[in-house]
Amino acid sequence: MTAIDIRNLDVWFGVGAERAMAVKDVSFQVADGESFGLVGESGSGKSTILRAIAGLVPTWSGEMKVAGEALGARRSKAFYRKVQMVFQDPYASLHPRQTVDRVLSEAMGLHGVQDIDKRIGQLLDDVGLGAGFRFRYPHQLSGGQRQRVAIARSLACDPSILLLDEPTSALDVSVQAEILNLLTDLREEHKLTYVMVSHDLGVVGHLCERIGVMKEGRFVEVLAVDDMRRRKAKDPYTRHLLDSSINSVR
Amino acid sequence: MTSTPSTQGLRSWLLSEEPSSRRQARYASWYKGWLTFRSNTLAMFGLAVLAFLIFAAIFAPILASHDPFAQDLGQRLLAPGDNGHLLGTDSLGRDLYSRLLFGARISIYIVLLVVMVAPLVGLIVGTVSGYAGGWVDVLLMRVTDIFLAFPRLILALAFVAALGAGIENAVLAISLTAWPPYARIARAETLTIRNSDYIHAIRLQGAGPLRIVTRHIWPLCISSLVIRVTLDMAGIILTAAGLGFLGLGAQPPSPEWGAMISEGRKYILDYWWVATIPGIAIFAISLAFNLLGDGLRDVLDPKEGDA
Numbered sequence: 001m002t003a004i005d006i007r008n009l010d011v012w013f014g015v016g017a018e019r020a021m022a023v024k025d026v027s028f029q030v031a032d033g034e035s036f037g038l039v040g041e042s043g044s045g046k047s048t049i050l051r052a053i054a055g056l057v058p059t060w061s062g063e064m065k066v067a068g069e070a071l072g073a074r075r076s077k078a079f080y081r082k083v084q085m086v087f088q089d090p091y092a093s094l095h096p097r098q099t100v101d102r103v104l105s106e107a108m109g110l111h112g113v114q115d116i117d118k119r120i121g122q123l124l125d126d127v128g129l130g131a132g133f134r135f136r137y138p139h140q141l142s143g144g145q146r147q148r149v150a151i152a153r154s155l156a157c158d159p160s161i162l163l164l165d166e167p168t169s170a171l172d173v174s175v176q177a178e179i180l181n182l183l184t185d186l187r188e189e190h191k192l193t194y195v196m197v198s199h200d201l202g203v204v205g206h207l208c209e210r211i212g213v214m215k216e217g218r219f220v221e222v223l224a225v226d227d228m229r230r231r232k233a234k235d236p237y238t239r240h241l242l243d244s245s246i247n248s249v250r
Numbered sequence: 251m252t253s254t255p256s257t258q259g260l261r262s263w264l265l266s267e268e269p270s271s272r273r274q275a276r277y278a279s280w281y282k283g284w285l286t287f288r289s290n291t292l293a294m295f296g297l298a299v300l301a302f303l304i305f306a307a308i309f310a311p312i313l314a315s316h317d318p319f320a321q322d323l324g325q326r327l328l329a330p331g332d333n334g335h336l337l338g339t340d341s342l343g344r345d346l347y348s349r350l351l352f353g354a355r356i357s358i359y360i361v362l363l364v365v366m367v368a369p370l371v372g373l374i375v376g377t378v379s380g381y382a383g384g385w386v387d388v389l390l391m392r393v394t395d396i397f398l399a400f401p402r403l404i405l406a407l408a409f410v411a412a413l414g415a416g417i418e419n420a421v422l423a424i425s426l427t428a429w430p431p432y433a434r435i436a437r438a439e440t441l442t443i444r445n446s447d448y449i450h451a452i453r454l455q456g457a458g459p460l461r462i463v464t465r466h467i468w469p470l471c472i473s474s475l476v477i478r479v480t481l482d483m484a485g486i487i488l489t490a491a492g493l494g495f496l497g498l499g500a501q502p503p504s505p506e507w508g509a510m511i512s513e514g515r516k517y518i519l520d521y522w523w524v525a526t527i528p529g530i531a532i533f534a535i536s537l538a539f540n541l542l543g544d545g546l547r548d549v550l551d552p553k554e555g556d557a
Contacts, residue, residue: 056450080456093447097469101272106465107455132268135275153451 002065003161003193004030004053009062011045011052022048023060024217032160035187035194037204037225039241040214046197047088050163053195054085067160081111084154085163089170090146094138100124100149101134104156111157119156126189127152128182144175151182155190164196168203180206201245205229213238283549293545299538303531307354316345318352318505327521338523340513346527349505353528356506357535360421360490361483367425369475372432377463377471379433380440391437397430402485403492410498417506420499424489428482432475439471473550480543484536491532507532 011023023045030036038046051057053064055075064071067082087093094103104123108116121131127148138146147167154162167183168176184207187194198204204211205225213220213235221235233239265282269275287293306313315336322343330338336347379390397405402424409423443449444467452466491508493499500506507528514525 054450054454056453077456080454083454085451085454087447087451089447093451095448095452095466099275101275106452106457110455110457135269135272135278150451153455157455 001032001068002029003032003034003067004028004036004195005063005065006049006053007063009049009052009060009064011048011057011060013057013059022217023052026062026214026217026219028212028219028222030193030195033191033193034210035196035208037208037211038195038197038214039199039201039204039211042199044214045217046214047165050085050165050195050197054083054163055079081157082159083161083163084157084159085165086147086150086154086167088166090143090150091138091170093150094146096138099135099137100129100141100152103149103153107153107156113157123152123155126155126186128178142175143171144178147171147175147179148182151179151186155186158190160191161193161195164194166198167196169198169200176203183207201228201242213241287545287549290545290548292541293548296538296541296543296545299534300542303354303535303538304358306351307358310348310351310355314345314348314351316348318344318348319503320344327517327524329521330523330527337527338521340510340524341517344505346510346524349510350507350527350531353505353507353510354531356417356500356504357487357490357508357532360417360424360506361486361535361539363418363421364425364428364486365479365483367421368428369432369479371425372429372434373436373468373471373475375429376433376436376438377440377467380437381444381459381463381467387437390433394430394433397427398434400427402427403489406489406493407496407498410493415498415501417500417504420490420493423493424486427489428486431482432478435474435478436471439474440467443467443470473547476546476550477543480539480546483539484532487532487536 006029007027009023009026010021012019012021014020026045026049028036038049040046048057052060053066053071055071058073066079069076069079069082071079098106101120104120105116108119113119120134124131124133129145129148129152133141133145133149138149141149147170151167164183168179171179180203183194186192194207196204196207205228208225210222210224211228212222213233215237221233221238223233223238227233228242231239231242233242263274264278266274266278269278287297315334322339325333325335325339325343326341328335328339328343330336330346332338335345337350338346340346340349375390375394379387379394405427406420406423409426410419413419413422440463449462449466452462457466488508490499491506491511494506494509495512500509502509510528511525511532514521514523514528518525
């Protein structure tokens with residue numbers, strides 16, 4: 001079954017003469033349990049696709065189907081139970097005045113989860129934070145710990161699809177690896193489907209099976225990660241991207 | 251001495267790095283807030299002055315040496331200390347010390363009522379306008395502009411004239427004229443917050459606009475509003491005094507501080523204390539609120555308080 005089915009998606013910002021197309025005629029499918037990566041330079045529209053799926057950008061046209069549900073202008077409550085998102089900057093994605101406990105219990109309360117107390121402990125264990133972090137404020141946590149809290153929040157209602165918007169790019173390298181391993185483990189444990197945006201081909205190669213390469217709002221190529229590793233890209237832009245990422249210092 | 255171990259235990263329970271229950275975490279954050287507040291000497295001074303004034307207002311009948319309304323023309327305009335009048339008497343021979351005590355009741359009453367009404371109205375209008383955007387924003391902000399375009403006292407005058415003279419109507423009128431700046435502040439804060447990732451995140455959890463505004467945006471607006479309110483406190487008291495002076499606020503025999511100043515104005519050169527003493531009282535309460543607000547900001551903002 002396909003978890004996500006996107007056809008002819010256009011997304012734009014602004015109106016009239018100032019209208020700028022951010023995503024042009026993008027189509028792709030993600031199977032259940034698959035992990036799909038979106039790569040490209042900054043400004044190529046990869047995050048915008050995620051935001052359009054999540055319902056954060058109202059100005060789009062085309063067809064989007066998520067877990068069998070066709071998406072309209074508004075998202076249903078059932079949608080938010082199935083699909084959750086992890087944001088790029090863990091410093092900006094947690095409310096500065098709310099403790100970890102409050103963040104998680106509110107998320108669960110909104111989805112009508114029972115046994116909130118027990119589940120919070122379990123969630124914190126799942127993402128590798130102990131119960132000691134439960135009543136901390138975000139400013140008492142490091143970047144990696146915050147991102148773990150954000151991941152815990154997105155898992156609060158047991159979704160089947162996670163949208164990952166560069167979940168590691170704001171973290172330093174050793175913490176990046178920890179978060180990536182956590183995401184890999186969680187995917188196995190909870191049978192999750194991932195759509196991950198990144199500009200780092202290494203990160204995408206680690207986590208995803210297929211990648212879509214974007215340039216100026218369009219898909220240039222969709223290829224399997226194995227082909228990417230063997231540098232069997234067909235499109236010259238993808239080859240250029242691969243070369244520059246391999247030749248860079250990291 | 252025997253209580254030392256248990257207070258030690260309570261202290262460490264409150265300051266525990268890893269609270270084990272929600273209740274403990276809440277008490278602990280209150281206690282830490284109190285510790286932050288206590289370390290701010292000036293704020294503690296403000297709190298002490300305010301506590302003293304409230305104490306004086308509550309126990310005015312016991313503390314007063316004379317009836318605040320009893321006139322004695324033979325004893326008029328006595329200097330402080332004369333004939334058992336601790337702070338002297340005014341032009342009708344009424345004891346200033348007693349009037350000051352009873353006046354504290356009226357002034358604190360006015361301030362508290364205004365503070366409960368105006369920032370709340372401003373907060374609601376500002377956050378709704380900022381979060382909703384579109385025509386709601388345009389409509390609410392134009393209404394705010396209209397209120398802002400009038401001088402505050404003139405507008406309050408018009409309201410009082412329409413509603414009738416009296417202290418409650420004066421409070422209402424002041425509140426109605428005081429909310430627009432709060433609405434502007436709240437809207438500006440909301441605009442910076444509404445597109446942040448943590449608001450997106452809670453939207454993705456399926457939260458409705460009401461919950462987002464009241465539980466996620468309000469807590470972030472409140473600290474800047476508190477500062478503004480404490481700065482406005484003196485202005486509120488003076489506006490109330492101004493209305494009283496024009497005969498539209500507290501009515502003549504009642505010992506409202508502003509009205510007392512305007513009474514003493516006529517004698518300010520020869521009998522300075524008649525206007526000065528209530529003036530000092532207004533100064534004290536305004537200063538106390540300012541200092542208190544400063545300390546409250548540190549407590550309300552755990553991020554800066556901890557850094």
